Amino acid sequence: MIKTINIREIILEILMEITEEEEYSHIVIRNALEKYQFLEKRDRAFISRVCVGTIENMILLDYMIEQFSKVKVINMKPIIRNLLRMSVYQLRFMDTIPDSAVCNEAVKIAQKRGFYNLKGFVNGVLRNIARGMDSIVYPSREKDPVSYLSVTYSIPEWIITKWTAQFGIEQVEQVCRSFQEEHMTSIRCNLDKASKEDVIKSLKDQGITVKESPYLNYALEIGNYNYMKAINAFKKGYFQVQDVSSMLVAEVAAPKWGDYCIDVCAAPGGKSLHIADKLCGSGFVEARDVTESKVRLMEENIDRIDVINMKAVVSDATVFDPESVEKADILIADLPCSGLGVIGKKPDIKYKMTPIKQQELVKLQRKILDTVYRYVKVGGTLIYSTCTIGADENQFNVKWFLENYPFKLESIDPYLCDELKGKTTKAGYLQLLPGVHQSDGFFLAKFKRIQ
Numbered sequence: 001m002i003k004t005i006n007i008r009e010i011i012l013e014i015l016m017e018i019t020e021e022e023e024y025s026h027i028v029i030r031n032a033l034e035k036y037q038f039l040e041k042r043d044r045a046f047i048s049r050v051c052v053g054t055i056e057n058m059i060l061l062d063y064m065i066e067q068f069s070k071v072k073v074i075n076m077k078p079i080i081r082n083l084l085r086m087s088v089y090q091l092r093f094m095d096t097i098p099d100s101a102v103c104n105e106a107v108k109i110a111q112k113r114g115f116y117n118l119k120g121f122v123n124g125v126l127r128n129i130a131r132g133m134d135s136i137v138y139p140s141r142e143k144d145p146v147s148y149l150s151v152t153y154s155i156p157e158w159i160i161t162k163w164t165a166q167f168g169i170e171q172v173e174q175v176c177r178s179f180q181e182e183h184m185t186s187i188r189c190n191l192d193k194a195s196k197e198d199v200i201k202s203l204k205d206q207g208i209t210v211k212e213s214p215y216l217n218y219a220l221e222i223g224n225y226n227y228m229k230a231i232n233a234f235k236k237g238y239f240q241v242q243d244v245s246s247m248l249v250a251e252v253a254a255p256k257w258g259d260y261c262i263d264v265c266a267a268p269g270g271k272s273l274h275i276a277d278k279l280c281g282s283g284f285v286e287a288r289d290v291t292e293s294k295v296r297l298m299e300e301n302i303d304r305i306d307v308i309n310m311k312a313v314v315s316d317a318t319v320f321d322p323e324s325v326e327k328a329d330i331l332i333a334d335l336p337c338s339g340l341g342v343i344g345k346k347p348d349i350k351y352k353m354t355p356i357k358q359q360e361l362v363k364l365q366r367k368i369l370d371t372v373y374r375y376v377k378v379g380g381t382l383i384y385s386t387c388t389i390g391a392d393e394n395q396f397n398v399k400w401f402l403e404n405y406p407f408k409l410e411s412i413d414p415y416l417c418d419e420l421k422g423k424t425t426k427a428g429y430l431q432l433l434p435g436v437h438q439s440d441g442f443f444l445a446k447f448k449r450i451q
Contacts, residue, residue: 007043008086008105009112010036014051015082018348025055025348054082054089056180056347059154061085064092067136068128071121079113084125091130099130145169149176155350159340162390171436175389178435179344184211184221185228186439187239188247188270190305191218192277194238202233214438215417216251219244237305242270245341245432245442246387249332250274252415252446253383259283259329264317264372267294269301271332276310283329288315317368324375330383331376335365337386337393341441344434362392366400373405376449382407385444389433394443398429407447 014032017023029051033044054061062073065084073081087106090097103126110122139147146164150157153176163172189199196218203210203222208231213219220239225231233239249271255261255278263272266287276285287298287310298312315321317335338358339349369384376382384401386393401407409428413421416430420437424430429445 005036005039006109007039007046008050009109011047011050011054011086012079012082012109014047015054015086016078018051018055019058019082020078022352024346025051026346050086050089050094052347053093054086057089057093057154058085058351059156060151061088061092061154063138063151064088064129064136065125068132069121069125077115077118080110080115080118080122083109083122087122087126088129091126091133099127103127103130149173153177153180154347155179155343156353158355159350159353162392166391167433171433174435175433175441176435179347181344183344184209184223185225185241186213186243187220187222188216188242188274189218189220189239190237190273190277192280193236193305194233196220199233199238202236202238203231206232213244215244215420216247219247235304240270240273240301240305242274243440243442245437245439246270246334246385247274248416248420248430248442249334249383249385249444250278252412252444253330253332253381254415255279255283255330257282260327261285261330261332262324262328262372262375263287263332263334264315264368264375265289265333265335266312267298269298269312271334272298272310272312273301273305273307275330275332276307279309281309283309285310287312288317290314290316318364318371320371321375324372326375326377326380328375328380329377330381331372332383332385333369333372334383334385334387335368337361337365337388338390339387341387341389341432341434341443343441345440358392362397365393365397369397369401369405373401373407373449378449378451380449381410382447382449383444384447385442387440387442389431389441389443394431394445395429398445401447406451407449410446410448412444412446 014028017028018025029048065073065088083106087102090102091099103123106126107119107123110119139151141148146157146160149160155176189196200210208222209224211221213221228234255275260283261275266272267289269287272285272287289295292314295312295314302310338353338361343350411428412425416425432439432442434441
């Protein structure tokens with residue numbers, strides 16, 4: 001007898017892994033979809049949408065639940081907590097599913113999981129929310145903008161408070177709104193392998209949607225594909241998945257023929273591969289990272305693209321390497337960070353990060369910079385970058401580095417399109433904001449070693 005697969009139970013298991021075991025959402029969801037690839041496309045899409053949507057909107061969903069529950073969400077049994085969240089997401093955002101079906105399925109799962117005594121609670125909360133959806137009072141944008149942004153876009157208040165102090169309410173809302181919008185996949189054409197026109201033709205021949213990306217003429221955005229590794233142009237090494245913001249690192253680094261480059265925290269290797277591409281087979285790129293698994297991932301990409309002037313090596317960026325002293329014409333320091341600029345792609349990041357963890361990351365960033373700056377030749381370039389937003393990990397680190405090390409900032413205007421140029425780019429750094437710019441949240445600064 002074939003066992004019937006309950007789609008909502010799969011969703012619940014995924015949410016439990018993400019919220020209770022603190023696994024990364026994109027990895028858990030990807031693994032589950034691979035495990036259940038025999039399911040119909042419609043069912044797989046439902047799993048993906050409810051899982052991503054629930055994680056993305058968790059603060060909002062908890063706020064809604066607590067309007068109708070005497071028990072705080074944090075005090076609920078984890079199974080019940082996540083069952084309510086995924087059900088309220090369906091009630092709030094998926095009009096095609098009858099409210100009664102959502103409530104009934106949740107009650108069945110609660111009972112099946114051994115919470116027979118709580119099935120009345122689950123039923124009561126969900127049916128009251130379904131009936132009272134339009135009567136919920138949300139925080140006022142005018143009277144309490146921090147709570148408004150936090151609940152509306154499900155971003156913790158401490159993050160909103162930091163961002164609004166730096167960027168203001170209007171710009172922060174643009175950023176938050178962008179995180180919840182659907183975006184196409186950004187790719188970089190490997191021009192050493194194929195022309196942009198050839199890449200576009202190959203993609204379109206497989207029915208993939210392609211459009212030009214902003215800021216760089218070798219960047220594209222793709223959609224309407226099922227599985228990346230099944231794309232012919234990907235298998236041939238014609239392109240690399242990479243956000244346009246990340247591509248700016250190699251653009252601003254501006255490698256010259258024969259340059260030696262060290263990327264100290266390189267995985268998954270997009271920036272290193274980009275520089276190797278720009279070197280057109282000359283020079284050398286040494287892509288370092290701390291674990292064997294990350295290095296293997298980079299080696300897979302090196303082999304797929306058939307790069308001859310790059311290698312991936314295991315190396316801890318916090319440990320000084322005397323053999324690397326003044327070896328690099330270009331050093332890339334794309335360092336571990338809070339990742340708050342890519343919430344749109346990895347929504348669980350915003351819940352995992354805390355003010356204390358962020359300050360620990362700042363210490364780590366400075367420890368790495370203190371270790372690796374000596375690898376840069378006098379007259380050489382150091383690019384510092386993060387995929388986050390906010391001064392703690394970006395502008396404050398730039399100021400600290402300039403005060404303590406023999407480097408100066410260099411204008412990055414010569415490497416940018418007019419749309420990205422501004423006061424800070426002339427000074428030597430750029431902060432990209434989702435919703436304001438057509439990219440992830442990203443920061444980069446260009447330093448030149450002066451002695």
